[in-house]
Amino acid sequence: MATLIQTIVSGVLTGSLYAMIAVGLTIVFGVMRIINMAHGDMVMLGMFGAYWGYALWHLDPFVSALLWVPLMFVFGMGVQRLLLRKILPSGELNTLLYTAGLSLLIANLALFFWTGDYRTINLPYALAPARPFGISIPLPAAIAFAIAIVITAVLYLFLSRTDTGRAIRATAQNPDSAALMGVDVGRIDMITFGLGTALAGAAGVLLAPSLYLYPTVGEILVVKCFVIVVLGGLGSVPGAIAGGVLLGLVESLGAVYVSVPYKDTIGFVLFLLVLLFRPAGLFGVGRS
Amino acid sequence: MTKQILAAIGIGVLLAVPYVTANPFYQHLLIMVLFWTLLGAAWNLLGGFAGQVSFGHATFLGVGAYTTMLLYLKLGWSPWLGLILGGLTGALIALPIGLICFRLRGPYFSLATLAVAEIVRLVALNWESLTAGPTGLLITHLPALNWFGSPVNWESKLPFYYIAVALTLVAMGATWFISRSRLGAYLLAIREDMDSAEAAGIDTTRAKVIALAVSAFIAGLAGGFYGLYFRYIDPDAVFSISMSVEMVFIAVVGGIATTAGPIVGAVFLVTIAEIFRERFQVGHLIFYGLLMMIVIRYMPEGIWGRVRNWLPGAKARS
Numbered sequence: 001m002a003t004l005i006q007t008i009v010s011g012v013l014t015g016s017l018y019a020m021i022a023v024g025l026t027i028v029f030g031v032m033r034i035i036n037m038a039h040g041d042m043v044m045l046g047m048f049g050a051y052w053g054y055a056l057w058h059l060d061p062f063v064s065a066l067l068w069v070p071l072m073f074v075f076g077m078g079v080q081r082l083l084l085r086k087i088l089p090s091g092e093l094n095t096l097l098y099t100a101g102l103s104l105l106i107a108n109l110a111l112f113f114w115t116g117d118y119r120t121i122n123l124p125y126a127l128a129p130a131r132p133f134g135i136s137i138p139l140p141a142a143i144a145f146a147i148a149i150v151i152t153a154v155l156y157l158f159l160s161r162t163d164t165g166r167a168i169r170a171t172a173q174n175p176d177s178a179a180l181m182g183v184d185v186g187r188i189d190m191i192t193f194g195l196g197t198a199l200a201g202a203a204g205v206l207l208a209p210s211l212y213l214y215p216t217v218g219e220i221l222v223v224k225c226f227v228i229v230v231l232g233g234l235g236s237v238p239g240a241i242a243g244g245v246l247l248g249l250v251e252s253l254g255a256v257y258v259s260v261p262y263k264d265t266i267g268f269v270l271f272l273l274v275l276l277f278r279p280a281g282l283f284g285v286g287r288s
Numbered sequence: 289m290t291k292q293i294l295a296a297i298g299i300g301v302l303l304a305v306p307y308v309t310a311n312p313f314y315q316h317l318l319i320m321v322l323f324w325t326l327l328g329a330a331w332n333l334l335g336g337f338a339g340q341v342s343f344g345h346a347t348f349l350g351v352g353a354y355t356t357m358l359l360y361l362k363l364g365w366s367p368w369l370g371l372i373l374g375g376l377t378g379a380l381i382a383l384p385i386g387l388i389c390f391r392l393r394g395p396y397f398s399l400a401t402l403a404v405a406e407i408v409r410l411v412a413l414n415w416e417s418l419t420a421g422p423t424g425l426l427i428t429h430l431p432a433l434n435w436f437g438s439p440v441n442w443e444s445k446l447p448f449y450y451i452a453v454a455l456t457l458v459a460m461g462a463t464w465f466i467s468r469s470r471l472g473a474y475l476l477a478i479r480e481d482m483d484s485a486e487a488a489g490i491d492t493t494r495a496k497v498i499a500l501a502v503s504a505f506i507a508g509l510a511g512g513f514y515g516l517y518f519r520y521i522d523p524d525a526v527f528s529i530s531m532s533v534e535m536v537f538i539a540v541v542g543g544i545a546t547t548a549g550p551i552v553g554a555v556f557l558v559t560i561a562e563i564f565r566e567r568f569q570v571g572h573l574i575f576y577g578l579l580m581m582i583v584i585r586y587m588p589e590g591i592w593g594r595v596r597n598w599l600p601g602a603k604a605r606s
Binding site for chain 1: 341392394537570578579584
């Protein structure tokens with residue numbers, strides 16, 4: 001019983017961060033119809049931001065998020081404005097290939113400048129996990145979880161309550177109608193991509209103390225992210241949150257009750273099954 | 289006519305090249321260019337002609353490599369027979385994969401192939417009794433072979449060069465043949481508009497599965513060649529996502545749906561990457577990313593697709 005609770009808790013902790021990355025991917029897809037292959041590399045940039053902040057200036061990663069998240073937002077807007085805008089009209093497959101190119105470019109520039117060494121951030125308070133009710137919770141993961149919830153909640157309020165948020169949702173539903181209603185779709189695209197990138201970067205900063213970081217870590221993260229958004233339904237924010245937590249749980253339960261080596265396989269098999277039989281996602285809210 | 293002459297000159301240059309340079313680095317470079325041409329051509333059959341962008345072609349490369357290596361190491365079968373069987377095994381497992389993934393379209397197909405490739409990689413990594421897992425497979429020596437009475441020296445790169453030339457010619461011949469066949473016309477119709485193709489009475493799934501099987505056969509051959517040339521494989525080398533992605537880049541940068549595109553793409557990308565790797569060790573794929581972005585933005589028909597239009601006779605054909 002204790003094992004089960006422990007497994008569920010760690011699954012949810014990881015899942016909350018997966019969810020945050022996936023929300024970024026899914027809003028970009030919803031608004032621009034881009035499947036952003038470079039999304040994982042944005043997470044990687046966030047992780048390295050946290051690493052260098054800690055290594056060079058002794059900034060706690062959770063504090064340096066205040067610096068990196070806005071920077072990633074601006075970076076994302078720049079990428080959209082300067083690189084992606086002209087590609088958008090040429091169709092989903094071209095943008096897929098283009099972002100695959102972008103992904104390789106970012107990852108290899110990182111590899112070139114920062115080498116492929118595995119790095120870690122050793123926070124002094126990470127050594128002894130908190131033990132409420134006999135469950136072991138590593139502190140950095142707990143803090144990351146709390147921040148992820150706050151960020152996701154703020155984002156949710158932003159999307160549902162503010163004018164810009166409404167304009168983003170309107171563009172996701174139908175760009176042409178949104179434009180007719182006076183929404184500056186070009187500007188919304190830019191803001192959305194900035195938001196998506198900032199979410200990925202934030203998740204990277206939050207994950208950095210708990211994972212090994214290396215320049216090509218984005219590759220595996222973006223694949224997991226695809227699994228999540230397809231589970232939850234492409235383009236759906238609540239779906240991405242649920243899918244993220246679900247994948248976290250599946251991986252952690254799979255590792256304990258099925259087998260450690262095959263835990264990632266379960267996610268992919270689930271992904272294929274959903275793609276084939278429920279293309280709108282498990283909750284039927286996405287776009288097939 | 290121009291193209292036949294170009295092809296003849298190309299083949300002549302390929303056969304003559306080893307007499308020009310004995311530098312092992314250049315010979316290795318040429319072999320790598322041909323190896324990637326092979327993979328680009330394999331991917332191009334499905335991704336270029338039929339417009340089905342696969343991000344999972346490393347599966348077939350890996351299966352081909354493991355088939356060749358395992359048949360030689362465990363059963364002692366000749367690697368040259370194993371090479372072909374590697375291609376056939378690749379084509380065989382392409383059938384179920386195709387039947388599953390072709391139910392999906394566009395980017396969803398791409399994501400599904402990515403997932404399949406990851407599943408296969410994880411299985412190869414963990415099925416240790418068959419694949420030796422992360423340890424990988426190692427060949428210490430290749431069986432002796434006589435070529436017109438003289439023994440072949442497997443320590444030199446030359447025999448591998450000529451094998452690569454032969455395989456590349458097979459792949460390019462297959463591409464050329466398919467592009468002129470009825471199947472080629474079906475594939476183009478599928479790429480342009482799948483629904484119209486179906487309405488016109490084309491069995492689209494059948495056409496796509498055949499294209500995938502041929503494509504997987506070539507990728508499997510390339511895999512077998514990889515194993516024999518490097519004499520070592522492990523799941524993270526041959527089944528990796530980056531393998532799948534790199535062959536997409538070769539084909540797209542060279543020119544999708546063209547016979548010569550993959551070789552042009554491989555000459556550009558592999559040469560730049562290998563020279564960069566020689567000097568800096570890491571980050572040699574920077575140029576892959578950069579060129580991909582430039583090509584998609586400024587010339588979606590690829591380098592060869594663009595150059596081809598300058599050749600005499602291009603206007604009359606199109």
